[in-house]
Structures are given as C-alpha cells and as structure tokens.
Amino acid sequence: MNRRNLMKATALAALLGMGAGAAVAQDAEKKVIGVSIPSATHGFMGGLNWHAQDSIERLSAAYPNLEFVLATAGDSAKQVADIEDMMATRNIDGLVVLPFESEPLTAPVAAVKEAGKFVTVVDRGLSQEGIEDLYVAGDNTAFGRVAGEYFRDNLEAGSKVVVLRGIPTTLDNERVEAFQAALEGSEIEILDMQHGNWNRDDAFTVMQDYLSKYPEIDAVWAADDDMAVGVMEAIAAANRSEEMWVIGGAGMKEIVKRIMDGDPQLPVNVTYPPALISSAIEMTALRFVSNAPMTGRFIIGSQLITPENAEQFYYPDSPF
Numbered sequence: 001m002n003r004r005n006l007m008k009a010t011a012l013a014a015l016l017g018m019g020a021g022a023a024v025a026q027d028a029e030k031k032v033i034g035v036s037i038p039s040a041t042h043g044f045m046g047g048l049n050w051h052a053q054d055s056i057e058r059l060s061a062a063y064p065n066l067e068f069v070l071a072t073a074g075d076s077a078k079q080v081a082d083i084e085d086m087m088a089t090r091n092i093d094g095l096v097v098l099p100f101e102s103e104p105l106t107a108p109v110a111a112v113k114e115a116g117k118f119v120t121v122v123d124r125g126l127s128q129e130g131i132e133d134l135y136v137a138g139d140n141t142a143f144g145r146v147a148g149e150y151f152r153d154n155l156e157a158g159s160k161v162v163v164l165r166g167i168p169t170t171l172d173n174e175r176v177e178a179f180q181a182a183l184e185g186s187e188i189e190i191l192d193m194q195h196g197n198w199n200r201d202d203a204f205t206v207m208q209d210y211l212s213k214y215p216e217i218d219a220v221w222a223a224d225d226d227m228a229v230g231v232m233e234a235i236a237a238a239n240r241s242e243e244m245w246v247i248g249g250a251g252m253k254e255i256v257k258r259i260m261d262g263d264p265q266l267p268v269n270v271t272y273p274p275a276l277i278s279s280a281i282e283m284t285a286l287r288f289v290s291n292a293p294m295t296g297r298f299i300i301g302s303q304l305i306t307p308e309n310a311e312q313f314y315y316p317d318s319p320f
Contacts, residue, residue, distance in 0.1 A: 031288040032067045033094045034086040035281060036079055037122075039072040042199055042226040044250050047274035047320025048098070055278040059285050066285055076104035083108050087115065094118040096284050098277065102127045102169045118287050118294075122280045125170040134287075135297045136280035137171070138272040142302040144175035146270050147221055147247055148182025150304065154267070157187035159218040162210045164196035164203055164227050175223060191217070196227045203230030211238045219245050225252035225269070232265065241265060250274070251305060251313050252320055260310040269305040271313060274320055276300055 035056065040046040049072060056068045069090050073079035079100045086092045095112050099105035099121070106126040113119045113131050121132040151161060163179070166172040176193065183190070191214050196203035203222065210217065211234060220235075222228035228248030235241050248255055249270040258266045279298060287294040305313050 030065050030067060031093045032069060032090055033096065033281075033284055033288070034069045034071070034083070034090065034092040036071050036073065036082050036086070036095065036097045037277065038079070038098060038100045039074045041074060043252055043320045044198065044224065044226060044272075044274050047318065048277050050319045051275045051278045052281065055281045059282065063285060063289050066288065068281075073100055076100045079105060080108045083112065087112060087117075092117060094120070094284050094287065096120045096122060096277075096280050098122040098280075099124045099126060099169070101167060102171075106131070118284065120280050120284045122277060123171060124167075127170065133295045134280070134283060136276060136283065136300075137298075138276055138300045139302050140171050140174040141178045143249060143270055143272055144178030144180075144223075145182050146302050146304050147223070147249065148179040150247065150268055151179075151188060151219060151221065152183055152186045155186075155188050155218060158189070160189050160191050160214065160216050161219045161221060162191050162207075162214065162217055163193040163221045164206055164223055164231065165193055166195065166198040166224060166227075168195065179221060179223075196222070196224070196230070198224045198226060200226045200230040200233075203227035204234045207231040207234035208238075211235065211240060217244045219247070222246055222248045224248055225250050225255045228255065228266075250320075253315055253318055256305060256310050256314045257316075259305055259307055260314060262307055267306075269310075269313075271301075271303045271305060273300065 035052060037052055038045050040049040056070060059066060060068060069086055069092065071082035073082055095117055097109055102124055106128050109119060109126060110131050119132045120134040120136060123137045165176060192210060194206045196206045220231055222231045225248040228246050231246055245265050245267055247268060250272040251269055255266060255269055259269055283294050286292050
C-alpha cells in the first residue's frame with residue numbers, strides 16, 4: 001500500500017472510531033484548534049464555510065476537550081492578522097488554514113509551525129514546501145488534466161480556446177500546467193489566459209475582454225463554476241452562446257442540473273468538493289484525541305461529471 005492510500009485508510013479507520021474516542025477525549029487536556037479560511041465571497045467558498053461550521057459544531061459536541069476558533073477573511077492581510085491573533089490571544093495548539101493567497105500566508109503559517117503547533121494546510125498550498133504537518137486538498141493536477149483531456153478529445157485540431165485562471169496560488173499553477181500538458185500535441189490553440197480570481201464578476205469582465213479581442217472562440221475553460229456563470233453571462237450578452245461551450249469545475253448544483261438536462265453549452269464538469277474542509281478539520285481533531293498518525297498528504301480525486309453520471313453529483317439541498 002502506497003503512502004497516499006495508507007493515509008486514506010488510516011484516516012477513515014480513525015474517523016470510524018470517533019464515537020469510541022470521545023469518551024477518552026473528555027478526560028484529556030483542553031486543546032484549541034484555530035480554523036482560518038476565506039470569507040464566503042462566492043459559491044464554492046459559501047459551501048466551504050458551511051461545511052467548516054457544520055464540522056466544528058459536530059466535533060465540539062463529540063469532543064468536549066476541543067475548542068475551535070473560526071475566523072474568515074476577505075483578503076490576505078486580514079487572514080494574517082487573524083492567525084496572529086489566534087496565537088497571541090487564544091494560544092492555539094493547532095491551525096487549519098486555507099490560504100487566501102499562497103505567498104502572503106507562507107511566513108505567518110511558518111511562524112505558527114516554528115512555535116511548535118500542529119499545522120494543516122488546505123487546498124491552496126503555501127509557496128514553500130514542507131511547512132505543514134498535514135496537507136488536505138483536491139487533486140489539482142487531475143482537475144486540470146481531466147478538463148484538458150475532455151477538450152483534447154472533443155475539439156478538432158485547430159480549435160481555439162480561452163482560459164480563466166483563479167487567484168494566483170500554487171493550486172492554480174498546478175491546474176493550469178496540467179491542463180496545458182493534456183493539450184500538448186492536439187493542435188488546439190490557447191488564445192489567452194487571464195485571472196478571473198474565482199469570482200463571478202471578475203470572470204464576466206475577463207470574458208468580455210476575450211469576446212472583444214477574439215472573433216473565433218470554440219470553447220472556454222472557466223476552471224470554476226462561479227467563473228463559469230460569469231463567463232456565460234458575458235457570452236449571452238454578446239449573443240454568442242451557440243458558438244462555444246464552457247467547462248467550469250467543483251460541481252455547483254445549478255451547473256450539475258444543467259448537465260443532467262443536456263445543456264449543450266455545459267457538456268461536462270469536474271469535481272472539487274468544498275467539503276474537503278471537513279476532512280481537514282476532522283483529521284486535525286484526531287491528532288489531539290487519538291493516537292492515529294495524522295501527518296502527510298490526503299488528496300481527494302477529481303472526476304468528470306457527464307450527463308450519464310450527473311445525478312450522482314446532484315445535491316439539491318446543498319448550499320453550493
């Protein structure tokens with residue numbers, strides 16, 4: 001069994017034993033876990049915030065010796081201040097952090113680690129490797145590769161595509177590099193790549209620019225469902241909806257429903273679940289209430305959502 005599979009097996013076994021561990025944990029020393037995540041500025045982060053709060057409520061009830069401090073930030077400066085405050089006023093024992101941006105958060109998170117705290121980094125990696133004890137994320141390389149392979153297999157040679165990148169992070173780099181690698185040798189031309197910042201309004205503006213510059217576009221890799229919505233609004237405003245299809249990512253319920261219904265503008269999607277924050281918080285909690293080893297990398301795979309399997313990924317009651 002390789003390290004990744006061993007990590008998954010260990011984590012799942014430990015999670016199944018959480019109920020039994022709660023009785024032991026009640027007698028343990030009080031531990032404080034800080035959770036620092038971006039604000040719910042768009043759909044994916046809205047879902048992620050919901051799952052974070054749900055996990056904290058559930059784990060607080062299961063483990064009375066654990067205390068959680070949750071802070072959300074709309075920019076990197078606020079997130080840095082939140083983490084520094086957690087250290088100074090709450091003396092946290094562990095930190096779960098999804099960096100707003102990689103570079104500005106690297107030094108502050110490194111300082112937490114140097115102070116002897118357990119650090120879990122989620123989703124967007126830091127700009128320096130090896131700082132965190134535990135890394136939990138979707139498979140960003142697969143996320144880009146799966147999308148790229150669909151483009152390669154469903155567009156003719158000579159087709160022209162545009163790309164919307166996310167916020168500048170290691171995560172975004174991994175996705176884009178894998179997407180480009182999947183297209184190598186296909187003779188599909190990437191006309192342009194600009195940052196839409198995983199934001200619907202920013203994506204609308206970027207797509208308007210693309211539409212004004214490029215009279216021929218066959219497909220758009222929006223790389224995020226919120227950006228895909230902004231992209232489609234711009235395309236519709238330009239009366240070019242029948243010219244190109246759009247692939248986003250993360251499995252927003254509205255997008256998945258349109259795939260289920262056979263919308264030609266949205267042929268497929270790629271999974272990247274916001275519930276990954278729950279895995280990160282629960283595994284960090286296990287570090288303090290069990291003897292299970294909680295270090296290493298826990299990677300959640302990406303799958304292609306098609307009209308044939310979309311029903312499996314449709315959650316109408318989900319916040320995202």
